Amino acid sequence: MSHPRHQLDEVIHSPVRFAIVAALAAAEKAEFRYIRDLVEIETSALSKQVTILEAAGYVKATKGYVGKRPRTWLSITGEGRAAFATHCAALRKMVEGV
Amino acid sequence: MMKRDAAAALAHADGLGAKVRQRSLWYVRFLVLYSVAAFFVVLVIGLNPGPVGAIASMAIWAPALTALSVYAFKQPVTRAGFTRRHLLIIGSWTALYLAVLFPGTTWFGGNLAWWLPGALVVALPGLIGAYVEVRR
Numbered sequence: 001m002s003h004p005r006h007q008l009d010e011v012i013h014s015p016v017r018f019a020i021v022a023a024l025a026a027a028e029k030a031e032f033r034y035i036r037d038l039v040e041i042e043t044s045a046l047s048k049q050v051t052i053l054e055a056a057g058y059v060k061a062t063k064g065y066v067g068k069r070p071r072t073w074l075s076i077t078g079e080g081r082a083a084f085a086t087h088c089a090a091l092r093k094m095v096e097g098v
Numbered sequence: 099m100m101k102r103d104a105a106a107a108l109a110h111a112d113g114l115g116a117k118v119r120q121r122s123l124w125y126v127r128f129l130v131l132y133s134v135a136a137f138f139v140v141l142v143i144g145l146n147p148g149p150v151g152a153i154a155s156m157a158i159w160a161p162a163l164t165a166l167s168v169y170a171f172k173q174p175v176t177r178a179g180f181t182r183r184h185l186l187i188i189g190s191w192t193a194l195y196l197a198v199l200f201p202g203t204t205w206f207g208g209n210l211a212w213w214l215p216g217a218l219v220v221a222l223p224g225l226i227g228a229y230v231e232v233r234r
Binding site for chain 2: 018022023027030031034038039
């Protein structure tokens with residue numbers, strides 16, 4: 001069980017969720033639509049993935065308004081940031097062949 | 099997962115992070131415009147002692163702050179650590195603004211030698227903040 005692949009996070013391991021978390025790790029908060037366009041997925045697909053990430057405690061979704069327009073903001077939690085850092089560290093070990 | 103998949107995933111994450119940081123640079127424009135407005139507000143107050151200066155400064159400050167707030171609220175993303183850095187900049191600005199304004203209105207009304215450097219000092223937190231944002 002010493003191979004770094006065992007340290008990969010099962011929730012973040014999915015390519016789409018990895019991309020969502022990677023984008024949110026660089027942000028304090030980001031609009032749902034911005035992340036949807038950045039990651040290049042459909043609205044329904046992003047909703048589904050955000051639900052999974054929320055259930056894992058990695059992402060928080062907050063609803064609000066900009067003027068009269070409803071907006072959903074996404075942000076990464078402390079737990080999500082730590083999980084992403086661990087996941088990336090495992091990936092780096094794999095690249096380095098450790 | 100293969101070594102090359104891991105490398106590709108890391109490169110993808112770096113690319114997404116870079117795009118988010120690039121899109122967050124709206125805050126640089128915000129800070130520069132805020133600093134310019136703060137500079138003129140202090141000059142107008144200082145060089146026009148009394149109610150004229152106060153009214154004229156509000157005529158600059160109120161629309162500038164409204165426009166900047168609308169601009170900020172419309173942005174789709176803020177960079178990690180945004181709130182902490184913003185509070186630090188606004189806190190510094192407030193302290194310097196008061197440090198220039200109180201002695202200035204008490205002893206140096208209309209004195210350009212006080213108000214011009216004072217206005218520059220008040221503009222500094224935003225300009226330094228903008229510089230740091232660009233450099234990150």
